[in-house]
Amino acid sequence: MVDRIEKVGVLGAGLMGHGIAQLAAQADCSVILVDISAKELEKGIAKIQKLWNKDVEKGKLTSEQADELMKRIKTSMDINDFADCDVVIEAIPEIMDLKKETFAKLDQIVKPEAILATNTSQLSITEIASATGRSDRVIGMHFFYPAQVMKLIEIPVGEHTSQKCIDLIVDLSRRMKKETIVCRDTPGFIVNRLLAGLMVEATRVYDEQLASVEDIDKAIKLALGHPMGPFQLFDFSGIDTMVRVADGLRAAYGDRFCIGIGTRNKVRAGDYGQKTGRGFYVY
Numbered sequence: 001m002v003d004r005i006e007k008v009g010v011l012g013a014g015l016m017g018h019g020i021a022q023l024a025a026q027a028d029c030s031v032i033l034v035d036i037s038a039k040e041l042e043k044g045i046a047k048i049q050k051l052w053n054k055d056v057e058k059g060k061l062t063s064e065q066a067d068e069l070m071k072r073i074k075t076s077m078d079i080n081d082f083a084d085c086d087v088v089i090e091a092i093p094e095i096m097d098l099k100k101e102t103f104a105k106l107d108q109i110v111k112p113e114a115i116l117a118t119n120t121s122q123l124s125i126t127e128i129a130s131a132t133g134r135s136d137r138v139i140g141m142h143f144f145y146p147a148q149v150m151k152l153i154e155i156p157v158g159e160h161t162s163q164k165c166i167d168l169i170v171d172l173s174r175r176m177k178k179e180t181i182v183c184r185d186t187p188g189f190i191v192n193r194l195l196a197g198l199m200v201e202a203t204r205v206y207d208e209q210l211a212s213v214e215d216i217d218k219a220i221k222l223a224l225g226h227p228m229g230p231f232q233l234f235d236f237s238g239i240d241t242m243v244r245v246a247d248g249l250r251a252a253y254g255d256r257f258c259i260g261i262g263t264r265n266k267v268r269a270g271d272y273g274q275k276t277g278r279g280f281y282v283y
């Protein structure tokens, strides 16, 4: 296994991937960001540039430092460019078959001593690792959205994940200036298992038309001190992704995670939230 992570590959430049690439560059790593969509790569880089520009305006970075940081990130549409990475962090859609197929490919491409990490929200690390021949070097690295802002990285470990692999990922997380918690590989890990209880119940309350979406969000924010209400969070994080997470939890734990029909219909209609311009709210 590698002794220190210097070169980071990030697969997927969407909501999560671009933020992870930005954090890796800020941790002094060279970064290669790969996506199947040129548009997503372009959008991801533009968002990173915008945040570094803001840091320059606020005097947190000089424009030379911002330029240097940007030079560390290369983009590509070819997964073969990950060959000499020390770690590849995957952030593609929450679909087990897609993750397994992708990890099997990465296992063939990326140098054998490297680590393969997944940003999955709730899928089994052990099952994803089973698609590779390096299950001691497969691990979860669960960032929260927006990755640049949220302080925690949850690190679920598979049945075969080695201590050295955990230590290297904890070290990389600290260099990204994040706190970590290491946990067992169970569906939803800690954060999403607990969060989904609230989110799934909110979809039922929505179906019951208990109150307006605005008022339910207001209630949760003001009564519980949450920074945003459940429907704002659905729209912010992507209703498509959240519904996939709930479906995964339902398969594992039963109908207490059964998502309401009104929310499922939003996914069927392509209304995923902020990223498509319409969800529980219109943007």
Ligand SMILES: NC(=O)c1ccc[n+]([C@@H]2O[C@H](COP(=O)([O-])OP(=O)(O)OC[C@H]3O[C@@H](n4cnc5c(N)ncnc54)[C@H](O)[C@@H]3O)[C@@H](O)[C@H]2O)c1
Pocket: 011, 012, 013, 014, 015, 016, 017, 034, 035, 036, 037, 040, 090, 091, 092, 093, 094, 095, 102, 119, 120, 121, 122, 142, 143, 144, 145, 236, 237, 238, 241
């Ligand atoms: N959105 C959140 O709040 C959140 C938080 C934590 C973890 N996650 C997890 O992160 C992962 C990604 O979620 P997201 O919200 O960034 O999704 P997203 O839809 O915003 O981005 C996914 C990206 O993957 C790309 N992609 C799809 N198939 C690909 C492939 N085969 N190879 C390369 N790129 C591919 C897409 O073009 C897109 O840019 C999921 O596993 C999700 O559960 C999401």
